[in-house]
Amino acid sequence: MKPFNPFNKSLDDLVTEDLTALKSINEGWYIEYKQEISSGESIAKSLSALANTYGGWLFYGIKEESKHNSVAGTFVGIPKNKIDPSLQAIRNSAAQHMNPTCHFDIKVIYGPFDPINLGSDSAIICVVVPQSQQAPHVHRSGRIYRRVADSSDPVPEADRYMLEKLFSRSEKKAEYYKKWHDRDPEFSKGESNLAFLRIMIEPNLWGTPRPPFTLSTDFVRKTLNPTVQRRCHIPFDTVYSRSGGFVARQCRNNDPSKLTLTWDVANDLSGDILIPLQTVNGGIEDIREYLYGYEHLESFLGTLISSNYERAHIIDFNTLIHILMSVIETQQTLQSLAKWPTGFNIKFKLINVWRTIPFVDVEYIVNHFKKNGLPLCLTSHITTPLGTEVESFIEIDDGALSTVDDLAVQSIMAFSWIAHSFGIPAYEMTMDEDLIDKEGKNIYHYFAEAGNRAIARTK
Secondary structure (H helix, E strand, O other): OOOOOOOOOOOOOOHHHHHHHHHHHHHOOOEEOOOOOOOOHHHHHHHHHHHHEEEEEEEEEEEEEOOOOOOOEOOOEEEEEHHHHHHHHHHHHHHHHHEEEOOOOEEEOOOEHHOOEEOOEEEEEEEEOOOOOOOOOOOOOOOOOEEOOOOOOOEEOOOHHHHHHHHHHHHHHHHHHHHHHHOOOOOOOHHOOOEEEEEEEEOOOOOOOOOOOOOHHHHHHHHHHHOOOOOOOOOOOOOEEEOEEEEEOOOOOEEEOOOOOEEEEEEEOOEEEEEEEEEEEEEEEHHHHHHHOOHHHHHHHHHHHOOOOOOEEEEEOOHHHHHHHHHHHHHHHHHHHOOOOEEEEEEEEOOOOOOOOOEEHHHHHHHHHHHHHHOOOOOOOOEEEOOOOOHHHEEEOOOOOHHHHHEEEHHHHHHHHHHHHOOOHHHHHHOHHHHHHOOOOOHHHHHHHHHHHHHOOOO
16 A cells, blocks of 8 residues: 555655645544644654554644544644754654654744745644554553544554554565565576675665656666766666566676676666676686786785685675665666655675675775685675664665765765675774875775776776
8 A cells, every 4th residue: 555645745845835735634544633742642642653554644733623624724833943842852752652663754844834824933843654564663651552534633452453463564574575685586507606796775665655656668778877977877778677667687798698787676666686796716827817907916816825725716896886886876866856855775685605705906905804814705695784674774865966975975885784794894994094095085985996997907
């Protein structure tokens, strides 16, 4: 069931004029009007009831027209000087008066707006609560509240059947994410030993109401292959529909019958990206020939030799930071064009990486390996962050499209999760102040330069 949205737009895009729609919308399953900020226990009751039922909207500063006609009547507003304390009260009530705390988003819409008599010194506080995937949310009183039809107030739930449905909801969502995580591609016999990176993208982890959007082959092709130059992007020359979404593949200069770089875009803008990793498996001379052109290769090979490796299986991670930048920018562009907030959540899975060693052409990392030993992956698959539950997805902040620096920070953060799971000391680099040189070079520059060297080698 799609989340209810009285405005047909995202919360972030609401303006004062949109509030007029509430004059024809009654309180009920999805809507609750409050004239003023109430006690913490009352706020938590309203939030938990919406989260436990179908999700919905809570408005502070609106008085319903009457008990017989419960549409928005008077937009009395919350005084501007009480907005900050009110927002704090809402957040505190969720943290202190329910368990677990439910997810919700808030926007303050300020007056003046004469058509609804909202004064210049007042504002409406809009709170959107998605149907919770962690239900039931238990009130501090020990009750489990939910909304019922046109009732203006939440009611405690005592029916055993309804309680069991609440408990099963979170179980079903957990099962959904586990199945997604476990649904790896089907490999041919020749591909069963090749290393891949899977990137799982969830654009609306909590099910917050979003305006409707329809994908098309032409839209996916143009978005993934922009005519306007992006800061970094991966070209996909083949795009076609599938049940529930679209598939984009990088077939040019590759054998199209094999698993190439692939982006599976679902109609809800979630994504499943498969990236073949560059590897070499052989003796020292084989590795030297394959990785020729890297600045710190000989130092890395010296560590291999001193560690008594006659043969090794090496994964070249040097282009990954550029790939992650492209993925983040492209996903945020997809969501921006859909008029959705551009933040999303992400998870990584490394496949077929048993007994492999990572190589990153960064002096700090090569020296770290020389000092502490080479990391050797001891499992076939690595999931990072660990787990398959909702909370295990990491957040890519809204707004990384703003500047190159914002995009770089988000990319480094994402890469750090992969690096840490594979023994690459990316996090240690971010904590080492000596790496910031006189030219103002930051951590991103070291990885970006390694990526540029990787790209130059292929030309």
